[in-house]
Structures are given as structure tokens and as C-alpha cells.
Amino acid sequence: MKILIVGAGSLGLLFAGKLLCVAGTEVRLVTRTRQQAQLINHNGIIVHEGDDREVRTNIMCTSFEEPIHADGPSDGRFDWIFLMVKQTHINAALLNYVMKTAAGSTKLLCFQNGVGHVERLVEASIPANRIYVAVTTEAARKDVDNAVAHTGAGITSIGCVEKREARDAMFMLENVLKSAGFHANIAENIETIVWKKLLVNSVINPLTSIMGIRNGQLLSSPHCLKLMESLHIEACEVLQRYGLHISDELWEQLLEVCKKTSANSSSMLQDLLAGRETEIEWINGSLIRLAAKQHIKIPAHEAVYNMVKGLEQLKRSKH
Template sequence: MRIEVIGGGSLGQLFAASAARGGAEVVLYTRTIEQAERIMDSGIQVSEATEHDAWKIRFPSIVARTVDHFSEADGKLRWIVLAVKQKHLNDSLLAKLQSNVRAQDRLFCLQNGVGHIERLMEALPEVPVYAAVTTEGARRIDAASVFHAGKGSTSFGRTASARQQSSVEQVQAEKMLMDAFGSGGLSLTVSNEIENAMYRKLLINAVINPLTALWKIENGALLEKEERITTMRAVFDEIMMIYSAAGIEAPLVWWEELLGVCRATARNRSSMLEDVSRGDQTEAAWISGGVVELARRAGKQAPINQTLLNLIEGLDK
């Protein structure tokens, strides 16, 4: 089995290094040749939040290339981990996937927000597409090192295209993937309710990401002041109202789970905070904007989430 990771950001480095540590054949595709050369030269170093010593994966355990070199594979089972942000899941990348991904390959999608699974299924109707939801906290330190800021878990599930494959083939491929990542230190489980998990993750991201980006704080700092918790609750309650109107099952226990994510990833800087700090475009259009679009479809308004979207996009350069 080969695991090919597209995207050299925080999650891309963490998942690629962990799969290689677990004994899988791993290729990491990066945006720049500088990053690929750095990884080929020195490997990827992973610093753990709860351990004193970092660990490193080097060539030949991991191979790094630029995404321009992404191509068809041989007859091996291939999992393609999409670790790019939604804003980078553009027409150019979709065209490259259409040209080089085979029906026997499998896509494992780590994007935040909503809408990407439908785009990928439309572009690659014969390819099994798996949605993944992770609570792993990761912060990219540089081109060849990542800080594993909070240990979490990852659920992934089959979409309609993946269910067309034989159940035996599915189970075998999923077990091989879980074994590889599990041996490397990442917990993966198969979920039969991945759509519900995606909406839970959307809610968590829609609360944590814009607020940490606007206040310029780490995740755990959201719980340090009553004013921050009150604002979090207001965003949470509006999303819960929208989910109810849209017919999405959303238990109230998600509030306690949201607080738990803040504690578990206390030292993590959200991806939106990282983007704002660098002056990059954020994923607000697919997170806060995704909530606003759900509200529109349900005949509701989302004034708090719309305001957060406006504030974040007002920061985008």
C-alpha cells in the first residue's frame, strides 16, 4: 500500500510523517520545490506536546516531490490524502486529480468547511471519496517540521461513490490505512455517520477559528475570559438554530465537546489565525460562509456568522 499526501502544511506533514513512521510507503507532494528538497535532505521533524523528545522521519522512509510530479501509480493500493485547504482545492488541482487518479485509488479528504466532497465526487465520479474529520492539533513550524500541539482522533467514512466498491475490498483497504496510521501514532476509526461528524466539525471550526483569528489567541485562551466564552456560546447557539432548521441532528452535548476541543488543543493556533498572521486568504468562506449558506437554504439568517465572515474577509489582503 502507498499513501500519497498532497499538501505540506501542518496536517500534511503530520499525516505523512506518521504514516511513514507506521511503515507505509509514503510520498508527500508539496507546493514548492524548496520544501520538497528540504524534506528530502533533512526529513520531517515532529515535536510532541506531551513528550520531551521530538522524532524524525527521513528519506527513504518518506519521499517528497512537488505536486507537479503527481501522477498515476502502479498497481498498488493507493490512498491519496488531500491535506490542502479548501482555497487550494482549485480547478488546477482538480484537473490534475482527474488526469492521474484511477478508479481503484481512494481519496481521503481533510478539508475544513463544507462543499468539497460534492465537488470531488462530481469531478471524479468513479473514484471512492472518503470524508475525514480530525481533532489532531498541528502547527507548522517550518518547511520540514511540525508541532503536534494536541493529540486527537480522526474519523473517516465512505461517501456514495466509495460504497459502490465491494465490502470486502473496502474493509481491507480501510484496515490497512488504520493500521499504518495507528502504528505511527494517529488514531483512525471508520464512521458510518461521517456527514454528522462533518457538521460537528464545521460547528467547532466556525466557533474557534474566526474568534481566535480576530483575538489573535491560541485555542485554549478562548476559555480564559468570560466575555470570550459568552461570545462562543452566541455563535454556537446560532449555528444550532440553523442546523435545526436545516434538519441536521445536533445534540446539545456538542457544547461540552467544543470546550473539550479547546482544552485538548490549548496550545494550538487555528489555521485561520495562522492565515491571518501571514496575511493569507483564509477559509472563512467555507467555514463561517458555509454556515451562512446553510441558513439561506433553510430560509433563515445568520447575522453573527455573517458578521464574523465580514470581519475575517475584511482582514484578507
């Protein structure tokens, strides 16, 4: 199987490093900068597992600005493209890049948080029956540009946005992911899983960003828990009206995510600290827009949305 991974953040490095260890799997990586690509080409990828084990693998890597045909597989085609960039990086240039690279029957697997990216890919003339969605709870931390720590094992669910999916291709991919050490499954209800992850992110990410704390610190204060509960209740109402079944156990699952990722800084907090645009627009913003269509108010989400957007502007003005 030939896989192109676009995006070399923490998850991109983790998946690339582990997939390279699977016999018969050819992996290529695309980074945002030439500097990171050169570092990885010279030194490979280092994956630090939780048991103090270190895995080093060599990989052919190129930057987004450079053509990939010289580094691609022998026939110039990939079976899968893993799109592992953030929502904020899906722009016209990236869409054009994916269009040119997804030759023939290449399938696209999207790992983005939030919603809205699939619609943008379809609008860019990528056939819907070749677009697949992945939701992963794997936890990783990028230490340097070619090294990543696997801080928590999770589950990676994959599904197709259309019913006419190629199940054989998904089964093959599922087996490759399992061979790499990931817990993977094919999900019939991928849309529900996407929205449930969005709900979790809509609670944890903005609160940790606004307060500048790690995920686990949310559980140490009754005031933080009260805020979490308000966001959770509002999001549940929106999604239930949308037609999704929200189980009573979701609140406990949300708390469990905080515990399992207690030492992690959310990606939204990392973006804020670095002066980058966050994914708030596609997480809480998506819930706010969906609530507006239902003619209901979700004031807690509106409040954290505006606070994060305000912090974005303040941070950018300082950089």
C-alpha cells in the same frame, strides 16, 4: 499500502512522518513549493512528540509543479491519496493533478475543514464511490518546512460519501493509521461528524482571528464566552433544521477543544496574519448559505463572516 499525501502543512507533515514508520507502507509527499520539497528530500521530516521525543524519517518528495511519476511506487499507482490542502487551494489545477494521479482504483481521502469540496471533486469527474472523508482532531504545529510538533493527540474518523464504500479498504487503512500511532475509526455517520467539526470551527476560528488571540484565551473572558455561545446557538439551530441530531454535550465539547488546543493559533488566524485567504467561506459561509435556504437569520455568524472577509482584504492590501 502505497499512500500519496498532497499538502505539506502541519497535518500533512505529521501524517507523513508517522506513517513512514509503519512497516510495509510506502509514502510519497507533494508540497506546494520546490523549496520545501528540496528541504524535505535532503533533511527528511522531523516529528516532535509531546514527550520530547523526536522522530526523523526520510521520504521522497516532489512539488506540485513537478510530475510525480518518476518518484512514485514501482507500478505507478497509489492505493490512497490523502488530500491535505486547505479549501482555498482546491482549484482547477489541483483537481486536474488529482485526476491524473488517481489512476485505476486509487481512493481519495479528504481532510478539509468545512463543506463543499466533495461536490467540487465530483464535478471534476472523480467518482463519488472513490471519495472518502476524514475528520481529525489531531493538533499539530509546523515549526519549519520539514519539522512539525505533535501538540495534541486526537481522533481521526473516516467514511465514504456513498453507501457503496469498500469496507475492506477502509479497515486496512484504519489499521495502518493505528499502527502509525493515530486513534482512528470508521464512521457510519461521517456527514454528522463533518458538520459538528464545522460548528466547532465556526465558533473558535473567526473569533480568534478577529481578536488575534490563541484558542485558550477565548475561555478567559466572559465577553468572549458570550460571543461563543451566540455562535453556537445559531449554528445548532441551522444544523438541527438540516436534520442532524445535536446533543446537549456539544457545548461542553466545544469548550474542551479550546482547552486542549489552548496554546494553538487557529489556522484561520495564521492565514490572516500571513495575508492569505482564509477558509471562512467554507465554514461560516456554508452555515449562512444553509440558513438562507431555511429562511432563518444567523446574525452572529454574518457579523464574524463579514469581519474576517474585511480583515482579509485589509491584510492583502498591505502585502
